[in-house]
Amino acid sequence: MSQKLFTGTGYLTKLMMRxxxxxxxxxxxxxxxxxxxxxxxxxxxxxxxxxxxxxxxTMENPAMIAMxxxxxxxxxxxGALFAHEMLLFTAIAVAIMNILLVxxxxxxxxxxxxxxxxxxxxxxxxAYLNAAAIVAVVTNVLVAVLIGTGIILLGIxxxxxxxxYLYGAILGxxxxxxxxxxxxxxxxxxxxxxxxxxxxxxLIAAYLVRASGDVSSEALSLxxxxxxxxxxEVFVENYWWPVYAMLAVAIVLGLVAFYLNAIRDLExxxxxERAGKRNASAFLQTTMGLAFRLQRTNLIAWAIGIFLLSAxxxxxxxxxxxYFTDNEFVQAFLAESGDTSMMEQFxxxxxxxxxxxxxxxxxxxxxxxxxxxxxHLTENxxxxxxxxxxxxxxxxxxxxxxxxxxxxxxAIGLWSVGMVVVEDGIAFDTTFASALVYLxxxxxxxxxxxxxxxIAPKATGFVWLYVIYSFVVIYLGGLLEFPEWANNLSAxxxxxQIPTMDMDYMRVLILVVIxxxxxxxxxxxxxxxxxxx
Amino acid sequence: MPILKATGLTKRFGKFTALDGVDMELNKGEVYGFIGxxxxxKSTTIRILLGMLKATAGEAQIFGKxxxxxxxxxxxxxxxxxxxxxxxxxxxxxxxxxxxxxxxxAPNQGRREELIERFKxxxxxxxxxxxxxxxxxxxxxxxxxxxxxxYILDEPTSGLDPLMERIFQDCVQEAKDAGKSVLLxxxxxxxxxxxxDRVGIIRQGQIIERGTLDELRHLTRTNLTIQTKETITNLxxxxxIHNLEKEGHNLSFQVDTEEMDAIxxxxxxxxxxxxxxxxxxxxxxxxxxYQGEEQTSSGTGGSR
Ligand SMILES: Nc1ncnc2c1ncn2[C@@H]1O[C@H](COP(=O)(O)OP(=O)(O)OP(=O)(O)O)[C@@H](O)[C@H]1O
Ligand SMILES: [Mg+2]
Numbered sequence: 001m002s003q004k005l006f007t008g009t010g011y012l013t014k015l016m017m018r019x020x021x022x023x024x025x026x027x028x029x030x031x032x033x034x035x036x037x038x039x040x041x042x043x044x045x046x047x048x049x050x051x052x053x054x055x056x057x058t059m060e061n062p063a064m065i066a067m068x069x070x071x072x073x074x075x076x077x078x079g080a081l082f083a084h085e086m087l088l089f090t091a092i093a094v095a096i097m098n099i100l101l102v103x104x105x106x107x108x109x110x111x112x113x114x115x116x117x118x119x120x121x122x123x124x125x126x127a128y129l130n131a132a133a134i135v136a137v138v139t140n141v142l143v144a145v146l147i148g149t150g151i152i153l154l155g156i157x158x159x160x161x162x163x164x165y166l167y168g169a170i171l172g173x174x175x176x177x178x179x180x181x182x183x184x185x186x187x188x189x190x191x192x193x194x195x196x197x198x199x200x201x202x203l204i205a206a207y208l209v210r211a212s213g214d215v216s217s218e219a220l221s222l223x224x225x226x227x228x229x230x231x232x233e234v235f236v237e238n239y240w241w242p243v244y245a246m247l248a249v250a251i252v253l254g255l256v257a258f259y260l261n262a263i264r265d266l267e268x269x270x271x272x273e274r275a276g277k278r279n280a281s282a283f284l285q286t287t288m289g290l291a292f293r294l295q296r297t298n299l300i301a302w303a304i305g306i307f308l309l310s311a312x313x314x315x316x317x318x319x320x321x322x323y324f325t326d327n328e329f330v331q332a333f334l335a336e337s338g339d340t341s342m343m344e345q346f347x348x349x350x351x352x353x354x355x356x357x358x359x360x361x362x363x364x365x366x367x368x369x370x371x372x373x374x375x376h377l378t379e380n381x382x383x384x385x386x387x388x389x390x391x392x393x394x395x396x397x398x399x400x401x402x403x404x405x406x407x408x409x410x411a412i413g414l415w416s417v418g419m420v421v422v423e424d425g426i427a428f429d430t431t432f433a434s435a436l437v438y439l440x441x442x443x444x445x446x447x448x449x450x451x452x453x454x455i456a457p458k459a460t461g462f463v464w465l466y467v468i469y470s471f472v473v474i475y476l477g478g479l480l481e482f483p484e485w486a487n488n489l490s491a492x493x494x495x496x497q498i499p500t501m502d503m504d505y506m507r508v509l510i511l512v513v514i515x516x517x518x519x520x521x522x523x524x525x526x527x528x529x530x531x532x533x
Numbered sequence: 534m535p536i537l538k539a540t541g542l543t544k545r546f547g548k549f550t551a552l553d554g555v556d557m558e559l560n561k562g563e564v565y566g567f568i569g570x571x572x573x574x575k576s577t578t579i580r581i582l583l584g585m586l587k588a589t590a591g592e593a594q595i596f597g598k599x600x601x602x603x604x605x606x607x608x609x610x611x612x613x614x615x616x617x618x619x620x621x622x623x624x625x626x627x628x629x630x631x632x633x634x635x636x637x638x639a640p641n642q643g644r645r646e647e648l649i650e651r652f653k654x655x656x657x658x659x660x661x662x663x664x665x666x667x668x669x670x671x672x673x674x675x676x677x678x679x680x681x682x683x684y685i686l687d688e689p690t691s692g693l694d695p696l697m698e699r700i701f702q703d704c705v706q707e708a709k710d711a712g713k714s715v716l717l718x719x720x721x722x723x724x725x726x727x728x729x730d731r732v733g734i735i736r737q738g739q740i741i742e743r744g745t746l747d748e749l750r751h752l753t754r755t756n757l758t759i760q761t762k763e764t765i766t767n768l769x770x771x772x773x774i775h776n777l778e779k780e781g782h783n784l785s786f787q788v789d790t791e792e793m794d795a796i797x798x799x800x801x802x803x804x805x806x807x808x809x810x811x812x813x814x815x816x817x818x819x820x821x822x823y824q825g826e827e828q829t830s831s832g833t834g835g836s837r
Pocket of ligand 2: 575576577616687
């Protein structure tokens with residue numbers, strides 16, 4: 001009996017591997033390349049004791065702890081510096097990869113009717129989920145082994161073999177935990193959107209809980225799986241318990257998912273369905289209204305997530321200040337660096353990162369049009385009296401509203417909490433300006449999406465590569481000493497960083513013009529091409 | 534004056550030619566049947582007529598307007614039902630019907646309620662839970678609730694039960710009585726036979742036959758069943774007799790229309806007791822083209 005449940009797993013695993021191989025290849029190459037390139041550069045960045053002392057000093061401030069996790073007691077090796085700066089964010093990237101991979105191979109395939117076809121064949125009831133689980137395990141093992149081996153092969157002093165394998169293993173284990181969460185949510189929720197949202201929600205919650213836990217109480221931090229990730233003290237103490245604990249959690253999540261999958265009906269979930277409306281509201285009957293309605297839950301979730309993230313950074317500002325005023329060394333340092341305070345520099349970095357995070361829902365809002373076309377839903381508009389420009393225009397408008405709302409939430413989140421915790425308060429107008437100044441760069445990314453939708457509809461996915469590239473430039477551009485032209489490719493690099501820099505209207509205007517040109521070309525292309533469905 | 538006129542429509546997807554010089558004319562108040570095997574190019578033609586695909590060559594006008602350039606203006610007068618209705622999973626059927634009517638302009642709530650009633654449709658459920666036939670009903674209700682001048686229907690009844698199929702046919706008849714025009718693509722040949730004034734048959738992207746049903750029948754054979762007093766002789770001398778089956782004094786065969794006269798004269802010498810004649814069904818007609826296709830090619834690939 002139990003054997004029968006899994007019949008056909010081998011065949012399905014091969015099929016799933018084939019379907020995902022290109023995406024997985026890109027993910028693996030990206031993860032490994034970024035990790036190894038960064039690892040190589042560390043001995044050069046921190047060549048002597050003095051440089052390391054400066055690093056340790058920076059990392060001990062609460063803002064950095066919230067962002068990257070509690071540091072080490074003692075940064076005995078260069079590996080510790082590397083791991084502290086890279087581990088958490090790489091783990092998050094691995095988690096995102098797992099959420100997307102497992103989400104697609106479970107609920108999304110089911111929603112699109114592929115699982116139904118498969119299940120009509122002599123294939124066991126659990127075979128599809130089982131195949132997805134195997135693909136996830138193989139992928140994460142590859143992440144662990146390749147990154148571990150890669151670091152060893154680099155032969156860097158201060159990055160031991162055990163540390164290297166632990167570094168890889170904890171990445172893979174974190175990935176498996178989120179693969180497990182996604183598999184579970186795919187059973188609970190009836191839609192792929194719902195399951196992906198719950199999974200990303202869990203990831204964001206895990207990050208926030210760890211951030212506040214790391215600053216306030218260790219016990220709180222241990223509630224979050226990401227709190228375990230940063231407690232490996234890799235390259236120094238090399239604690240393996242977080243890896244085992246995570247594997248255990250992943251197995252439990254997986255088993256629950258298997259159980260729920262076995263007892264539920266195909267294409268149903270456990271979160272119940274309410275009776276719906278008989279008529280469409282006036283708002284829904286506008287194209288904009290429909291575009292919003294289709295993404296409503298998703299956008300609201302992003303708005304809440306971004307507000308919370310920004311507010312929790314605001315909460316750190318208070319600690320940051322206390323930390324700096326108590327510290328004579330910093331006082332001296334601040335005096336030296338003239339009129340830009342540490343806090344302002346922190347806000348600048350924060351705003352750049354928050355702007356990039358806000359860009360994700362902005363780009364998603366327009367890209368929805370392409371996914372509608374892929375599902376043959378745009379034919380519902382174009383067989384009626386709706387013009388291409390009107391529909392694309394609605395999505396562009398929605399996307400611009402989203403960009404404004406998200407950035408406003410970033411500013412409000414940071415300012416409202418910052419107000420309370422910082423003694424002198426922080427200026428409302430500068431905070432707002434420093435957030436809103438990023439809008440033109442976000443519009444360029446939206447413009448790239450529109451451009452691709454109009455001109456190269458098969459290659460729209462490339463806009464996400466550009467988003468990731470922009471993120472790499474901001475987060476690692478300085479560290480990896482990218483040449484200036486490489487930095488210049490990112491639209492975000494050209495934004496004047498308020499408050500440490502002055503507003504530069506000319507630059508911003510040029511960015512806006514680029515965004516408009518991209519968007520207009522996209523519109524022209526979209527009006528000329530055939531619609532797939 | 535035709536309301537729909539397509540000349541030389543050609544569509545290539547990369548190297549593959551899906552349509553190869555399709556001509557089509559549809560007059561006001563007429564129901565036009567558009568039939569052909571899977572992958573013949575029916576949906577592709579219809580998508581070009583709706584301005585969703587751009588023809589590689591050729592042109593088409595509806596109500597004298599270009600289907601690509603004036604698509605939006607045109608669609609205010611056109612109602613379309615695809616064979617595979619895709620709906621937004623998290624909206625209810627009722628919401629989607631409202632949306633569709635609003636997108637065309639001039640929604641008619643009274644007609645909407647009447648059709649929901651006639652098609653026995655529950656508009657309060659989420660679209661994701663609808664069966665194939667129920668999704669089809671959403672598009673049908675939205676189409677017939679709107680006051681269009683031209684209905685373009687691409688396998689509109691796929692998945693409908695026979696009762697609902699009947700209601701659909703009533704709706705088309707009502708539209709026709711009101712002077713509306715209909716382009717109906719369908720694999721249900723009895724439906725086409727009952728509803729359509731003229732028929733076009735497409736195969737491998739080319740229209741191979743067109744005309745009124747009578748005209749098409751003329752090109753083909755009539756089924757005859759005959760009983761005579763005496764045994765018929767010399768029947769082999771005639772050309773134009775097919776599928777002959779003999780059983781004592783009972784005969785059945787198909788006869789080419791142009792040979793009919795001579796053969797009946799010959800048979801009447803033997804003392805006719807019983808003579809039944811049946812016009813060829815559309816299916817007979819169609820089968821000949823299907824079989825023709827099997828002999829000339831190994832098919833053109835999947836649908837859509
Ligand atoms: N976007 C596309 N790219 C490539 N080939 C296509 C595309 N759309 C349709 N085709 C091909 O064009 C041909 C005609 O397809 P079409 O959908 O018009 O057939 P059809 O007559 O509607 O068939 P059916 O009766 O199965 O609905 C098919 O061979 C199909 O594979
Ligand atoms: Mg078709």
